[in-house]
Amino acid sequence: MLVALRRLMSSLGFKREEATDLLEPEELARWYSGLDLPQRRAISRKLAAHVRAPRAVREPSSLPALARGRLAFEQDGPHGPIPLHHLKVELWDRDLGGPDDYLGEGFTDAEGRFEIRYDPADAGAGDLPDLELRIFEPQHTFRPDGRVVESWRRIGSQRGPDDHGGLHHDFGTVRLPYWEYDPTTPLARLHVVEEGTPPTEYAPGRSLAMLKAVAPIELVKRQHLLQVRLGQPPSLTKIQADYPEPMTVRMERQEPGSSRSDAYFGERLLNGMFSSIMDRDPEQPGDANAFRLYQPWNAYEQDGLHCLPDVDVRLRLVEGRLLPVRIILGMREPGATAPGSPVTRRSFTPADGAAWEAAKRMARVSATLDTELGNHLAQCHFNVEQYAIAAHRNLRRNPVRWLLMPHLREVVLINHSANGFLVGPTGYITRASALTQRGVEARLEHLMGSYDWRGFAPAAPVCEGHRYAHAANLFWRLLGEHVDAFFAEHDAQIQAQWTEVRRFSEDLVTHSVPAFVCRYLRARVPGKPAPWFVRSERMDLDAKAAEPPPRAVSAVTRTDLPQPGELDALKQLCRYVIFFATFRHAWANNLQWEDAGEVLYACLGLRWGKGGALSTEEDLDVAPLPSEATEMLWISWMLSRTNYGFLLSNEEQDVHPRFVELLRAHAAAFAALGLDIRTVSSRINI
Structure with a gap:
């Protein structure tokens, strides 16, 4: 054994005199743990023959x-x-x-x-x-x-x-x-028993990235919360100043009013973390420059302390800029909590001065909550989790595992943390917004009921300055090239292991929630011409509007051999999952500090103040409480600054190098659209 160890150490580059001294077990463990994965594998391969006696091959x-x-x-x-x-x-x-x-x-x-x-x-x-x-x-x-x-x-x-x-x-x-399903929730979530651990773990570098991002602001938040508990809460101005300067604060310092302008409001709906599907205005079907954004909050239980009206924003494209021209708010009475409470509709235009600015602020708050619950938490985190569970349960011999797993590896871990941190009875969204726990759960179920891989493609840009849509379509095209090449390379084995695909598909369909189509859409879209409605990013309402509703996620296959069109369907599913686990999550998550880094600009909820909720920013009766304000800034910074597992870095070497090089070759095109492709992660882990 001594001779074998000496030879091994010499082969690894140690000098002869160094190899004559045996390492103590503790020293050997420290030395070995400091090596990277390829080096550890090389040592294992070289040493295995010396520590395990060779065994004759036997039938x-x-x-x-x-x-x-x-x-x-x-x-x-x-x-x-x-x-x-x-x-x-x-x-x-x-x-x-x-x-x-x-x-x-x-x-x-x-x-x-x-x-x-x-x-x-x-x-x-x-x-x-x-x-x-x-x-x-x-x-x-x-x-x-x-x-x-x-x-x-x-x-x-x-x-x-x-x-x-x-x-x-x-x-x-x-x-x-x-990889069991949680039987206590209608969503397809991983079951982790109390005091249990998920069946996976973070890559080691992710913990260091979290520590690096949070350490500078952790003491700031703790100091603010301690002051609150001592009955000496800091002012919102002091809280804001104690955190790094966000984009909107910098804009106001350099050019007062710029971040509150109509032009900036429209620009962030196109290109900020709020980037949303822009439907045409159904009341002006012949006007290609008229758009609408609608967020129906009255359908959900609210706490009666925060004001969260239905928000109906009408916008117009003017000389390449998207401008709000009318905001209609469906206002409940203060204290009303029940879903479907009576509302009073109030309409505001730029001619209304201070009331218009208050309506825009309410719309920004609505967009922030809708982004956190929709674009970010539901469409990326929980949506991708349902594919992650089904993939881990079923894909082992099928090469599709190599394509999907790098993008599914840590999402259940971060989602498990969100169960109490963001949602649930004491989660931040429940405490800081108007929605109660039941309201949050109902909204999430409705959102999950509207997501399907079949037929998805990013919506077309509405103008030249729609950078998000241009970048999304470029990424989608490159992703399609990658998926097509992968399937061409592994076509025979993918088909030979189709039983795994069938079981994967069955788990997805069985555990997805029922498809959700609201009353308004049921009346206006299925079976009718609706050119104002952007269909490319939505599920097929004609197929999903049946009674009783089918499951939200469509089946890829129901047989153990692929039928005509089903290989293309599997390609589409893979493309969809990777898109939301990478590009879409990066856009919604990484811009949080820019768009939700100032308490008075955008938060999750405005309170009913003494004079109502539609007042100026100087009226702190409607603003978040100090404890909620510092938590909001801490969360926004942490989410947008904790980054590990970048696609182009490929730290775990689990992403096909072809995809990495394909994205790197188009880095300049992404940069021209405002996206540093190096900041896009390969999976959701924050």
Whole structure:
């Protein structure tokens, strides 16, 4: 062993005199842990032959003993146990006080069954094996030339009998709590038991990125909250000044009024974190320059303390700029909480002076909440989570795993954190906005009911200055080239493993929420010409408006062999998922500090003040409380500044290098549209 270690250290570049001194175990552990992944793999490959005696290759059928069993999910399906297919299983002999002995391995079949032949003598002379089954899921990296390197990650084990002297053992049905659905929510969410941990983990660098982003502002927030608890709350001016300067504050310092102008309001609806689908104005169907943005908040339970009216914004394209021309607010009475409460509609135009500015502020607040719940939390985080759960449960041998998994790897972790941090009875959105917990849950379910991969494509730009839409369409085109090339490269194996796609599709459809089409759209769109309605980013309302409503997510396939058009459908699904896990999330998330970094400019909720909610920014009765204000700024900074796992950096080497180079080749085109492509992450982890 000493000679082997010396040779190994010499082969790794150590001088001869250095290799003559053996490292202590603690020193060896520190040295090894400081190496990167390729170096650790190189050491493992070189050392394995010296620490494990070579074993002659034997025909498995000649081995005298057999272990068998079946793997199944912890939770049953409608027809009983759900098989865990295509996982690697290893059989080991447990040895107390010494290294365990490897006995053999196999893979579960389509029904979760496995058989492992082994030789009991491999447990060692005079030792009857203490059986243990170890279970592994596949992982991958890409080499620079695009070739895949597979590895295995241990995900569970099952103890068998001690001192097993027989030649046969049946483990029976082994239940594995693996990527289970949460039965307590209508959304497709991962089930994590109390005090439990999700079946995945963050990359190590992500924690460092979080610490780096939060450390400068953590003490600021804690000081503000302590002052509040002591009955000496800081002013909103002081709170704002204690944080880094956001874009709107800088604009006001350089040019007062610029961030509150009509032109800037329209520009942020096109290109800010608020970037939204711009429908044509249905009341002016022949006017190509008239647009509408509508947010229906009266449909949800509210707390009666904050004012959140229905917001109907009419806009007009004038000389290349989108300008608001009328804002209609459906105002409840103060204190009204029930969904569908009576409302009074009030209309405002630029001629209304201070009242117009107050209406614009209310519309900004509405857009901020709609972005956080819709564009960001629902459409990116929770939407991608449902694909992540179904993919992890089903995709193992199908190459689509290599395409999707890099973009699905951490979303369930950050979403699990959001369960109490942002939503739920004490979540920040519940406390800082007008929506109650039931209101938030209802809104999220309606939003999730409106998302489907089928037919999606980014909407066309409404003008030359619509940078978001131009960038989205460029990214979508490049993503399509990447997906097409991947499918061409792996077409035969994708089709050969189509059963995994069928099970993936079944999980998606079964666990998605019912499709949601509101009464207004039901009356105006399905089966009728509606040229004002942008369909490309919406689900097919003609298909989804049936009673009872179908599931929101469409099926890719229902058979174990691909039918005509289904390969293209799978391509579309992959393109859709990657788009929202990368580009769309980056645009909504990374601009938070620019658009939600000033409390008086945009927040999640305005309160009913002594003179109502439609007052000036100087009226602090309607502004957020100091505790909510500092939390808002802390969250906005943390979300937009915590970045790790960039597409172009490809830190884990799990994204196909072709996609990385394709995006890098178009970096200048993205930069011209205001997007640094280096800031787009490969997955949602913040």
